[in-house]
Amino acid sequence: MNLLFLSVGAFLGTIARYEAGQLVPPAESGFPLGTWLINMAGCLFLGWFFTRWKAPSAIRLGIGTGFTGAFTTFSTFSVETMQLIDAGQAGMALLYAAASVVGGILFAAVGFWIAVQQDKGKAREGGHKR
Numbered sequence: 001m002n003l004l005f006l007s008v009g010a011f012l013g014t015i016a017r018y019e020a021g022q023l024v025p026p027a028e029s030g031f032p033l034g035t036w037l038i039n040m041a042g043c044l045f046l047g048w049f050f051t052r053w054k055a056p057s058a059i060r061l062g063i064g065t066g067f068t069g070a071f072t073t074f075s076t077f078s079v080e081t082m083q084l085i086d087a088g089q090a091g092m093a094l095l096y097a098a099a100s101v102v103g104g105i106l107f108a109a110v111g112f113w114i115a116v117q118q119d120k121g122k123a124r125e126g127g128h129k130r
Contacts, residue, residue, distance in 0.1 A: 005058040009066020017071045030092050032080040035073065036100060042072030043104040047111025052118060 017038060024034035046068050053060065077100055084093035 002058050002061055005062030006066040009062035009068075010070040011066075013067035013070030016067070017073065020071075030084060030087065030089050031096060032077075032084075035076050035080055036096065036103070039072045039074075039077060039100060040103050040107045042068050043107035044111040047108035048115045049111070051112045051115035 020038050020041075021034050024037055027033045046064060049064055049068070050060070053063075055063075077096075081093045081097050084090070084096060
């Protein structure tokens with residue numbers, strides 16, 4: 001059952017990644033904005049998802065690892081960084097790498113924070129965590 005949820009999530013995440021990548025072309029400066037935005041959205045979502053949702057493990061695997069793992073892409077980030085270096089844009093490559101690492105951690109932290117705030121709001125209302 002885990003493999004089914006993982007596969008479906010990965011299939012959907014791959015399609016979402018492709019479509020999202022088509023929406024945002026690289027910036028004129030060469031900065032890979034589309035990949036960066038996709039990866040930051042994935043970090044934000046995963047920070048929220050793994051903090052907030054207490055779903056069965058197969059669903060968490062399908063959405064967290066399958067969908068989000070296929071949607072975000074460390075390999076594309078790495079290749080784009082190397083392409084910037086190869087094109088003589090070492091400064092842009094360094095900016096991209098730093099923005100990706102620092103931004104990824106910050107976006108994940110914001111996702112975590114949002115989930116914690118939602119839980120506090122539920123507790124005040126007399127609800128409980130999912």
